[in-house]
Amino acid sequence: MKNLTLKDIAAALDISVTTVSKALQNYPDVSEKTKERVKAYAEKVNFKPNSFAAYLRTHESKTVGIVIPRLNHFFFSSILRGIISEAEKHEYMTFILCSDESYELEKTQINRLLNKNVDGIFLSIADKTHNLSHIQNIMNKGTNLVIFDKYSKLTTCSSIVIDDQKASYTAVEHLIKKGKKRIAHFRGPLLPQNSIDRFLGYRKALEDHGIEYNKDLVFICDEISNREGYDHMQTILDKKLDVDAVFAVADLPAIGAIKCLIENNIKIPEEISVMGFSNWSISSLITPTLSTIDQPGELMGRKAFQVFLEERDAKKRKEPLVFKKYIIETTLIERKST
Amino acid sequence: MKNLTLKDIAAALDISVTTVSKALQNYPDVSEKTKERVKAYAEKVNFKPNSFAAYLRTHESKTVGIVIPRLNHFFFSSILRGIISEAEKHEYMTFILCSDESYELEKTQINRLLNKNVDGIFLSIADKTHNLSHIQNIMNKGTNLVIFDKYSKLTTCSSIVIDDQKASYTAVEHLIKKGKKRIAHFRGPLLPQNSIDRFLGYRKALEDHGIEYNKDLVFICDEISNREGYDHMQTILDKKLDVDAVFAVADLPAIGAIKCLIENNIKIPEEISVMGFSNWSISSLITPTLSTIDQPGELMGRKAFQVFLEERDAKKRKEPLVFKKYIIETTLIERKST
Numbered sequence: 001m002k003n004l005t006l007k008d009i010a011a012a013l014d015i016s017v018t019t020v021s022k023a024l025q026n027y028p029d030v031s032e033k034t035k036e037r038v039k040a041y042a043e044k045v046n047f048k049p050n051s052f053a054a055y056l057r058t059h060e061s062k063t064v065g066i067v068i069p070r071l072n073h074f075f076f077s078s079i080l081r082g083i084i085s086e087a088e089k090h091e092y093m094t095f096i097l098c099s100d101e102s103y104e105l106e107k108t109q110i111n112r113l114l115n116k117n118v119d120g121i122f123l124s125i126a127d128k129t130h131n132l133s134h135i136q137n138i139m140n141k142g143t144n145l146v147i148f149d150k151y152s153k154l155t156t157c158s159s160i161v162i163d164d165q166k167a168s169y170t171a172v173e174h175l176i177k178k179g180k181k182r183i184a185h186f187r188g189p190l191l192p193q194n195s196i197d198r199f200l201g202y203r204k205a206l207e208d209h210g211i212e213y214n215k216d217l218v219f220i221c222d223e224i225s226n227r228e229g230y231d232h233m234q235t236i237l238d239k240k241l242d243v244d245a246v247f248a249v250a251d252l253p254a255i256g257a258i259k260c261l262i263e264n265n266i267k268i269p270e271e272i273s274v275m276g277f278s279n280w281s282i283s284s285l286i287t288p289t290l291s292t293i294d295q296p297g298e299l300m301g302r303k304a305f306q307v308f309l310e311e312r313d314a315k316k317r318k319e320p321l322v323f324k325k326y327i328i329e330t331t332l333i334e335r336k337s338t
Numbered sequence: 339m340k341n342l343t344l345k346d347i348a349a350a351l352d353i354s355v356t357t358v359s360k361a362l363q364n365y366p367d368v369s370e371k372t373k374e375r376v377k378a379y380a381e382k383v384n385f386k387p388n389s390f391a392a393y394l395r396t397h398e399s400k401t402v403g404i405v406i407p408r409l410n411h412f413f414f415s416s417i418l419r420g421i422i423s424e425a426e427k428h429e430y431m432t433f434i435l436c437s438d439e440s441y442e443l444e445k446t447q448i449n450r451l452l453n454k455n456v457d458g459i460f461l462s463i464a465d466k467t468h469n470l471s472h473i474q475n476i477m478n479k480g481t482n483l484v485i486f487d488k489y490s491k492l493t494t495c496s497s498i499v500i501d502d503q504k505a506s507y508t509a510v511e512h513l514i515k516k517g518k519k520r521i522a523h524f525r526g527p528l529l530p531q532n533s534i535d536r537f538l539g540y541r542k543a544l545e546d547h548g549i550e551y552n553k554d555l556v557f558i559c560d561e562i563s564n565r566e567g568y569d570h571m572q573t574i575l576d577k578k579l580d581v582d583a584v585f586a587v588a589d590l591p592a593i594g595a596i597k598c599l600i601e602n603n604i605k606i607p608e609e610i611s612v613m614g615f616s617n618w619s620i621s622s623l624i625t626p627t628l629s630t631i632d633q634p635g636e637l638m639g640r641k642a643f644q645v646f647l648e649e650r651d652a653k654k655r656k657e658p659l660v661f662k663k664y665i666i667e668t669t670l671i672e673r674k675s676t
Contacts, residue, residue, distance in 0.1 A: 016367075018356035029354075063433075063454075071419040074410070081409040084436060093450060095401075096434045098422060112431060116401075226623060255623050262625055282620045285564060285593050287600055 004047050013041060064120040064308065065095040065113035067106060069127065069150065074280040075297050076124070079148060082301020083122055090309065092119070099126040107134040113143075120144035120308045125152055127192050144311050146304045150192050151325075158311065158323045160304045164194045167293045167330040168201025169208075171275050172247050174291070176209045178338055180245035180273055184217040186232050186257070188224055188249040198249050198277065217243065221253045229256025237264055244272055245338075251276035251283045254290055258337060273338040288336035300328050342385050351379060402458040402646065403433040403451035405444060407465065407488065412618040413635050414462070417486060420639020421460055428647065430457070437464040445472040451481075458482035458646045463490055465530050482649050484642045488530050489663075496649065496661045498642045502532045505631045505668040506539025507546075509613050510585050512629070514547045516676055518583035518611055522555040524570050524595070526562055526587040536587050536615065555581065559591045567594025575602055582610055583676075589614035589621045592628055596675060611676040626674035638666050 006024075010017045015034065022030045023038035041047075066083055068076045080096065087094050095113060099106035106126045111134075113121050121138050123145065129135075135155050138145045147159040175183050185202045188195030203213050219235070221228040229248055233256065236243050248254035254276035261268050268274060268288050276283055276292035283290035303326055311321055344362075348355045353372065360368045361376035379385075404421055406414045418434065425432050433451060437444035444464045449472075451459050459476050461483065467473075473493050476483045485497040513521050523540045526533030541551050557570040567586055571594065574581050586592035592614030599606050606612060606626050614621055614630035621628035641664055649659055 016356075018354075065431075071422065072412075072415050074412075077410050077415055080434070081436070084409065084434065088435070093403075093433050093435070093454060095431050096418070096422065097426070097431070098419070116431060259623065259625070282623060285597070285620060286624050287597070 004045055009038065009041060009045070009047060012045075013037060060119055061117045062091060063093045063095060063116065063118045064122065064305075065097060065109075065116070065118045066122045067097050067099055067109045067113070068124050069099050069101045071096075071098045074282075075149075075278050075295060078297025079124075079301040079304075082298035082303075083305050084301075085298075086302045086305035090305075092305075099129075101127040103129045103131070110134055110138060114138065114141055118143065119312065120146065122304050122308070123147050124149040125192070126150075127189050130191065144308050144315070146308050146311075148300055148304045150194055152193060156323055158307050158326065160300050160307065160326045160328060161194075162295055162300075162330050163327050164197035165201040165204070167295075168198040168247070168277070169205045170201075170330075170332050171277065171293050172202050172205035173209070174332055174334065175245045175247060175273055175275055175338060176205065176211070178245075178269070178273060181211055182217070182243050183211070183245040183247055184219065184232075184236060184241070184243045186219050186221050186229055186246060186248040186253045189220065189222050195249060202247055217241065221249060224250045224252060226252045226256040226259075229253030230260045231256075233257040233260035234264075237266075245269075245275065246272065247275045247277075249277055251278045251280040251290060251292055254292070254337075255282065255286060258286065258288070258290065269336070269338050275338055279333055283333075284335070291335045291338040292333050294331040294333050296328055296330075303328065342383055347376065347379060347383070347385060350383075351375060398457055399455045400429060401431045401433060401454065401456050402460065402643075403435060403447075403454070403456045404460045405435050405437055405447045405451070406462050407437050407439045409434075409436045412620075413487075413616050413633060416635025417462070417639040417642075420636035420641075421643050422639075423636075424640045424643035428643075437467075439465040441467045441469070448472055448476060452476065452479055456481065457650065458484065460642050460646070461485050462487040463530070464488075465527050468529065482646050482653070484646050484649075486638055486642045488532055490531060494661060496645050496664065498638050498645065498664045498666060499532075500633055500638075500668050501665050502535035503539040503542070505633075506536040506585070506615070507543045508539075508668075508670050509615065509631050510540050510543035511547070512670055512672065513583045513585060513611055513613055513676060514543065514549070516583075516607070516611060519549055520555070520581050521549070521583045521585055522557065522570075522574060522579070522581045524557050524559050524567055524584060524586040524591045527558065527560050533587060540585055555579065559587060562588050562590060564590045564594040564597075567591030568598045569594075571595040571598035572602075575604075583607075583613065584610065585613045585615075587615055589616050589618040589628060589630055592630070592675075593620065593624055596624065596626070596628065607674070607676050613676055617671055621671075622673065629673045629676040630671050632669040632671050634666055634668075641666065 006017045006020045010020045019030055020038050023035040084094050097109040099109055106129055132152055132154055145157040147157055151159040151161055187199045206213050219232040246257050254274050257274050261272055266272055276290045279292045279294035283292050314321055344355050344358045348358045358376050361373045408414055422432050435447040437447055444467055470490055470492055483495040485495055489497040489499055525537045544551050559566040584595050592612050595612050599610055604610055614628045617630045617632035621630050652659055
């Protein structure tokens with residue numbers, strides 16, 4: 001049997017839908033007699049008001065939306081799991097939209113969510129986003145916003161991030177402590193802050209340990225793919241560049257580098273060490289296992305949702321919002337590749 | 339500036355919210371004069387009716403929900419991407435909920451979606467689901483339902499699946515053609531249809547090629563994990579079982595088996611071949627690369643959404659629904675492990 005709607009009740013009692021709705025919500029402009037009649041009937045037919053009715057009452061939709069740059073991505077899946085599991089605990093439902101790293105699509109997706117009256121938006125900024133007014137617009141419309149992972153210094157909202165510079169510094173320092181001195185970096189694209197910060201951490205670790213920075217040992221991975229890591233490694237070998245370690249911006253390019261080294265019969269880690277970043281599950285499954293930085297995605301997701309709840313409650317109490325940058329700790333994972 | 343609501347307009351014009359709503363929707367029981375007044379004001383303040391108002395008008399929420407058993411799962415992520423990308427093309431938004439392979443949670447999630455008045459539900463049945471009345475209830479409520487991947491023969495709705503038995507037969511036949519005769523099977527849990535079908539395909543391939551089925555060579559992977567594959571392989575080696583190939587229900591247990599074989603210095607594929615199932619991206623990244631069956635998840639997701647649209651339209655035309663089982667083709671991917 002289909003769920004009865006306000007319309008069905010209205011038809012049965014020959015009154016307007018609005019009157020039914022108001023009667024059930026005890027509006028003062030409906031007579032007591034009508035209220036009783038509507039409530040008695042609603043009880044008789046076991047009417048359950050749906051969530052739209054609840055929205056009209058509370059002005060909360062109990063939905064949130066997540067916009068992530070990629071769907072098929074281990075790290076974002078972990079964050080999703082964190083946000084969704086926390087959301088479910090608090091009876092929120094979650095829309096997932098994908099920006100495909102595109103600025104235009106990110107704008108569209110945010111507008112869709114605003115149009116759905118979500119109570120909050122969780123966003124990881126697309127690599128191609130070069131203007132932030134659509135993001136600022138979320139706050140201007142009074143919708144809560146929490147940014148995670150890929151953030152910008154120019155947005156005024158809370159964010160959940162890791163300290164990319166510090167984590168990257170730790171990774172490179174680990175290679176240096178293992179005796180490596182000619183460390184190449186497979187960096188990410190030029191725009192995103194986390195890619196910049198990982199590069200800065202790499203450079204600072206070199207400088208602090210008296211190793212001269214050499215820009216010829218830095219290669220860009222625009223797609224952060226396995227293929228790019230493989231190709232850059234092959235370039236290093238072809239050009240006979242003097243390299244004894246590689247620090248990659250993420251695990252996939254690091255895994256590509258390992259594949260290339262194995263095919264060229266180069267010993268890992270004796271001749272060339274490889275260090276990743278993120279600790280995707282695959283990094284413990286390949287041979288040799290990959291040393292990397294663990295980024296606790298699920299924890300970041302859970303924290304993001306908790307921050308949303310705090311800001312929601314502060315708003316209800318009409319308190320001014322104080323935006324914070326929450327830094328989630330990362331851990332160095334040492335495995336066979338270093 | 340916050341979006342204006344019906345309530346704001348009502349306050350500005352000193353009339354009821356209902357009257358505003360009805361006026362904007364051209365209800366006959368509102369006077370022409372009031373309609374003009376409301377519309378003029380709405381235009382002046384650039385009022386955009388929100389999606390709830392649209393729902394009240396069309397009885398379509400333009401939202402759908404997906405319930406999947408696991409979030410951190412490469413294959414389900416591909417299906418999600420297929421459904422979401424197709425949904426976005428048709429301006430639907432997508433709720434994602436996770437059943438964690440639990441029957442109870444699956445019921446809860448479905449009820450949440452029904453309560454949100456989604457236009458359709460996409461479901462992959464949890465491993466622990468032993469009773470289907472909550473699934474039948476979706477159809478009874480008049481909500482469209484499409485099942486993908488993990489289905490049951492007992493539900494009356496359309497489903498998008500692969501022919502697990504045939505795919506598994508192809509995989510085992512491939513091993514036999516490579517000269518393997520003592521083929522172990524790391525199967526999935528006992529309940530899910532796809533785990534049963536993959537097992538049946540394995541057994542049939544053996545029988546058709548005159549190889550006696552030996553139940554001692556079948557091991558259950560309840561979690562379908564890397565760890566289980568590793569442990570079962572170690573058991574085979576410890577017990578000195580006469581095995582020259584392993585066919586695993588999924589790539590992760592196959593990768594666990596490979597890890598165990600490498601650690602025991604057993605040559606792959608010369609001494610023991612390993613065959614996976616699903617073609618996760620990791621299967622082409624490990625050494626040796628893993629032979630497997632490609633399951634096109636994104637294609638399955640897109641097809642699922644298309645079937646939803648067809649059934650939605652048939653319903654609008656008041657045509658009876660004809661449920662179908664759509665079978666998506668799989669492909670054998672031969673790599674170094676066989």
